[in-house]
């Protein structure tokens with residue numbers, strides 16, 4: 001019987017018979033679909049976005065606007081944007097904004113308002129969102145057109161020109177909405193915007209290589225070189241990601257690798273040595289960034305009504321990060337700690 005993943009084993013406790021049990025965010029009910037129906041014939045082409053962040057400095061060079069597309073094939077327990085994972089619109093709560101007016105209680109068909117939050121029971125009708133006067137209940141995951149998304153991006157064009165910045169498409173996994181991503185990239189190029197795509201690399205190869213000519217910079221995320229752990233922690237097989245990276249690095253000459261360093265999960269030195277050895281031989285790889293784990297996502301898991309599976313993991317210290325960076329620097333790779341360009 002399928003069940004929701006409820007805990008993550010420490011690496012030393014890994015069983016050879018791993019079974020990946022993804023977090024199952026169920027699709028919204030009919031009312032939820034109707035709320036933001038992308039299939040209505042009159043709507044122009046677009047996709048689902050959960051955030052557009054201006055003045056981003058961790059998503060490529062210069063000042064950038066980052067457009068976050070919703071939906072991801074991975075469900076990493078350390079994710080700092082867990083609202084990105086489901087492709088569907090989701091309800092998120094901000095209890096500190098609640099003034100206990102009771103409006104949501106009157107409309108919720110499941111009796112979940114105002115305090116309850118159960119993704120398994122929520123019908124996804126978003127009636128409570130409509131009813132709430134303070135924004136204590138919000139829907140994440142808006143359907144937007146290409147023009148809508150790029151209108152926000154265009155408003156900061158002057159900053160891109162003075163800082164060598166541009167637009168970054170991230171997620172979630174932007175390649176999980178391939179047509180939307182391609183349209184965004186084509187339109188960005190036609191407007192003279194520098195483009196960057198932040199990807200986990202888990203996508204059909206022809207899709208990845210198909211967008212490559214439209215991308216000035218790839219941020220390519222690697223979690224771990226350990227196949228078994230990769231599958232256990234992310235739900236994705238590692239080999240297609242490595243195969244795609246090799247294929248991309250053969251045709252694209254500006255790829256920055258990003259590796260999250262999560263103590264006990266992705267900081268295995270032998271696996272990082274293998275990563276460094278592989279990356280040093282790839283023509284298109286220009287830099288490696290080691291991203292220290294942080295706990296900023298834990299509060300978001302609670303607001304989404306989900307359990308945070310890494311309650312005891314602490315961020316790595318500066319000395320530890322330097323020691324791991326040295327593994328890559330020894331092989332001549334331009335290696336940075338943190339995501340800032």
Ligand code: SF4
Nearest residue numbers: 108122123125126128
């Ligand atoms: S919590 Fe909100 S979105 Fe979920 S069933 Fe109740 S009213 Fe609908």
Ligand code: SF4
Nearest residue numbers: 098099101102104132
């Ligand atoms: S409608 Fe909003 S402010 Fe009123 S009780 Fe519900 S969550 Fe709180």
